[in-house]
Amino acid sequence: MTLESQILQAVQRVLPENGEPKPLHAPVFQGNESKYVQETIESTWVSSAGTYVNKLQEDLCSFTGINRAVAVVNGTAALQLALFAAGVEQGDEVLVPALTFVATANAVSHTGAVPHFVDVEESSLGIDVSKLETYLKQHAIVTSEGSYNKHTGRWIRAVVPMHTFGHPAFINQLRSTADRFHLKIVEDAAEALGSYEGGRHIGQLGDVAAVSFNGNKIITTGGGGAVLTNNKDMADKVEHLASTAKVSHSFEFVHDEVGYNYRMPNINAALGCAQLEQLPFFLKTKRKLAGQYAEALSEISGISFIKEREGTKSNYWLNGLLLNDPDMEQRDHIIKKLHDHQILARPVWKPMHYLEMYRDMPKMDLTQTESLYARIINLPSGVM
Amino acid sequence: MTLESQILQAVQRVLPENGEPKPLHAPVFQGNESKYVQETIESTWVSSAGTYVNKLQEDLCSFTGINRAVAVVNGTAALQLALFAAGVEQGDEVLVPALTFVATANAVSHTGAVPHFVDVEESSLGIDVSKLETYLKQHAIVTSEGSYNKHTGRWIRAVVPMHTFGHPAFINQLRSTADRFHLKIVEDAAEALGSYEGGRHIGQLGDVAAVSFNGNKIITTGGGGAVLTNNKDMADKVEHLASTAKVSHSFEFVHDEVGYNYRMPNINAALGCAQLEQLPFFLKTKRKLAGQYAEALSEISGISFIKEREGTKSNYWLNGLLLNDPDMEQRDHIIKKLHDHQILARPVWKPMHYLEMYRDMPKMDLTQTESLYARIINLPSGVM
Numbered sequence: 001m002t003l004e005s006q007i008l009q010a011v012q013r014v015l016p017e018n019g020e021p022k023p024l025h026a027p028v029f030q031g032n033e034s035k036y037v038q039e040t041i042e043s044t045w046v047s048s049a050g051t052y053v054n055k056l057q058e059d060l061c062s063f064t065g066i067n068r069a070v071a072v073v074n075g076t077a078a079l080q081l082a083l084f085a086a087g088v089e090q091g092d093e094v095l096v097p098a099l100t101f102v103a104t105a106n107a108v109s110h111t112g113a114v115p116h117f118v119d120v121e122e123s124s125l126g127i128d129v130s131k132l133e134t135y136l137k138q139h140a141i142v143t144s145e146g147s148y149n150k151h152t153g154r155w156i157r158a159v160v161p162m163h164t165f166g167h168p169a170f171i172n173q174l175r176s177t178a179d180r181f182h183l184k185i186v187e188d189a190a191e192a193l194g195s196y197e198g199g200r201h202i203g204q205l206g207d208v209a210a211v212s213f214n215g216n217k218i219i220t221t222g223g224g225g226a227v228l229t230n231n232k233d234m235a236d237k238v239e240h241l242a243s244t245a246k247v248s249h250s251f252e253f254v255h256d257e258v259g260y261n262y263r264m265p266n267i268n269a270a271l272g273c274a275q276l277e278q279l280p281f282f283l284k285t286k287r288k289l290a291g292q293y294a295e296a297l298s299e300i301s302g303i304s305f306i307k308e309r310e311g312t313k314s315n316y317w318l319n320g321l322l323l324n325d326p327d328m329e330q331r332d333h334i335i336k337k338l339h340d341h342q343i344l345a346r347p348v349w350k351p352m353h354y355l356e357m358y359r360d361m362p363k364m365d366l367t368q369t370e371s372l373y374a375r376i377i378n379l380p381s382g383v384m
Numbered sequence: 385m386t387l388e389s390q391i392l393q394a395v396q397r398v399l400p401e402n403g404e405p406k407p408l409h410a411p412v413f414q415g416n417e418s419k420y421v422q423e424t425i426e427s428t429w430v431s432s433a434g435t436y437v438n439k440l441q442e443d444l445c446s447f448t449g450i451n452r453a454v455a456v457v458n459g460t461a462a463l464q465l466a467l468f469a470a471g472v473e474q475g476d477e478v479l480v481p482a483l484t485f486v487a488t489a490n491a492v493s494h495t496g497a498v499p500h501f502v503d504v505e506e507s508s509l510g511i512d513v514s515k516l517e518t519y520l521k522q523h524a525i526v527t528s529e530g531s532y533n534k535h536t537g538r539w540i541r542a543v544v545p546m547h548t549f550g551h552p553a554f555i556n557q558l559r560s561t562a563d564r565f566h567l568k569i570v571e572d573a574a575e576a577l578g579s580y581e582g583g584r585h586i587g588q589l590g591d592v593a594a595v596s597f598n599g600n601k602i603i604t605t606g607g608g609g610a611v612l613t614n615n616k617d618m619a620d621k622v623e624h625l626a627s628t629a630k631v632s633h634s635f636e637f638v639h640d641e642v643g644y645n646y647r648m649p650n651i652n653a654a655l656g657c658a659q660l661e662q663l664p665f666f667l668k669t670k671r672k673l674a675g676q677y678a679e680a681l682s683e684i685s686g687i688s689f690i691k692e693r694e695g696t697k698s699n700y701w702l703n704g705l706l707l708n709d710p711d712m713e714q715r716d717h718i719i720k721k722l723h724d725h726q727i728l729a730r731p732v733w734k735p736m737h738y739l740e741m742y743r744d745m746p747k748m749d750l751t752q753t754e755s756l757y758a759r760i761i762n763l764p765s766g767v768m
């Protein structure tokens with residue numbers, strides 16, 4: 001039997017055919033979603049002020065154990081503001097994994113900084129820290145004010161580990177490299193709400209983190225995101241920038257820097273509060289689904305199921321399998337075979353340095369990213 | 385009797401005291417808001433795809449008579465994308481009235497361009513076109529590729545008339561100046577949904593326009609906005625940029641320029657569809673309220689009520705009165721007197737060139753803006 005047929009059969013054992021297309025994700029609303037949202041309409045507090053925005057922020061702090069949460073309009077905006085809070089300015093460089101969704105690099109571009117692409121490694125699908133350390137030693141000059149790229153002359157202000165599919169990147173190891181080169185760690189945790197490293201929720205080990213509540217994420221607010229940080233100054237900065245940098249005054253309109261209109265509307269926050277109540281159930285269901293995939297795919301030679309790394313707990317936001325060897329043709333055969341049976345599998349994102357607008361950005365050797373691009377196939381991962 | 389007491393009495397004849405504070409605006413939901421929003425939750429289509437986004441766009445086209453509408457996450461984002469669609473690039477200059485809400489200038493900054501502040505005139509509270517024409521003749525050099533600022537060397541790519549409080553700016557007159565200097569007209573119509581110039585809806589006369597559906601606007605989506613244009617290429621560009629510049633493909637993630645995550649979520653669009661159904665009623669109610677203010681304030685000497693200019697129909701989004709002479713102290717006395725009685729009057733926005741981050745931007749003489757800042761007092765304008 002061909003590899004694609006074996007994979008199809010295994011996936012169909014996990015996801016019985018019912019005539020319905022199976023997307024990677026679909027939101028599930030089975031709690032207080034309608035109730036809370038209706039309350040905002042009845043109270044007329046649907047916009048940028050309201051009790052649900054505060055409640056969502058408080059609930060996020062309780063859930064993650066992180067001191068401050070600022071709810072914003074989406075995950076890209078959260079990452080952009082987190083970068084500003086970390087001190088990134090126009091003309092700086094920011095280290096970003098080449099294997100990520102385009103929003104990671106876009107958020108850097110939106111600050112006026114330049115994404116500088118770094119490679120990932122296989123066990124976490126996140127930044128390869130030892131490769132980064134070696135690279136920085138060769139290409140960055142450390143000064144008392146920070147490090148700069150000796151080729152471009154630009155300051156390298158931050159590194160953005162992305163927790164791919166919800167699997168924690170190596171933040172602990174990254175810390176010593178970041179400290180040595182005076183880099184802030186800005187975690188792109190868009191996919192990682194409910195993921196843990198050594199018992200600590202994602203976002204605890206970096207300086208600041210951004211999560212997403214887009215419709216395909218583990219919980220959704222329609223569109224939305226949040227910045228999480230234990231650093232009060234950073235949280236205050238994010239709140240200020242998200243609210244048009246408005247200075248408190250009883251009636252005058254005073255703004256003290258170029259700000260953004262990035263606050264999350266209360267109607268979206270209401271949806272988020274109800275979704276967050278469901279998160280423990282979603283995590284349990286997703287872990288079970290991942291287990292079923294792992295078992296069903298375990299007998300097939302030439303592939304492996306992507307599992308959480310030892311010492312971490314993944315939210316299994318997005319399940320995936322790995323071909324043993326990079327093979328774009330094989331990858332696409334499998335995806336098409338699954339699509340033919342309404343299983344809407346996808347390859348991983350096209351690496352950033354392959355995209356037109358990021359082709360000429362600074363980058364290290366990206367062998368592993370390029371290899372993984374030809375090996376990863378994502379599978380439907382919704383709560384069923 | 386003091387001027388502030390006379391004004392208080394007049395306003396109280398319009399807004400009878402009932403122990404409740406009277407903000408400038410509060411949303412009103414008395415139509416299908418709950419029903420449509422509930423439908424998005426039941427269908428699970430709350431996020432960036434869904435039927436209400438398309439419906440809102442179609443309904444906006446029907447209402448305004450403009451060919452294309454693209455719903456986005458807020459009015460600032462709408463203006464930023466409208467500027468990009470008009471060809472504004474990093475390092476350009478954009479002409480912006482100094483009398484506006486800070487988001488107008490911020491949207492320009494977010495494109496990487498520099499706001500260049502121009503003065504307004506009293507009858508429309510919008511750009512003073514003849515003053516602008518004289519100024520550009522002195523300071524801009526016209527070439528076949530556009531005009532540039534002869535002092536800074538930067539291209540001046542666009543002019544952003546803002547329709548203050550919903551009162552139409554002089555777009556017809558601005559057209560000949562814009563054409564002479566090869567400027568695109570990007571209308572900041574955040575406040576002007578439902579306003580008309582010579583029977584044509586705002587946004588028809590410029591090249592592209594941005595409207596807002598923030599909680600304080602004439603209709604609200606919680607947070608949201610839209611770009612309106614008759615220009616197909618501009619609309620396509622806005623849609624592309626708002627959706628992470630994603631190129632259509634059955635399963636690959638390909639993006640061909642630095643894009644944004646600016647699409648309006650379907651749950652917010654559902655609210656907007658219901659609100660748009662109510663817009664004719666809101667317009668009628670606001671026009672009635674404006675008439676009541678006009679009458680109540682007509683007997684007081686030293687002030688006048690701000691009325692729609694001849695040949696235009698204002699949505700009267702925000703009512704205001706004008707002191708005959710600039711007097712900050714008097715202005716603040718009146719505002720405080722009204723606040724003492726729960727009438728939450730406000731001065732107009734602090735002019736852009738008075739704000740720290742915009743102090744050193746290029747600007748013309750701004751005498752009229754500075755004078756109006758010390759003369760305008762806005763009054764509660766909600767649908768009651």
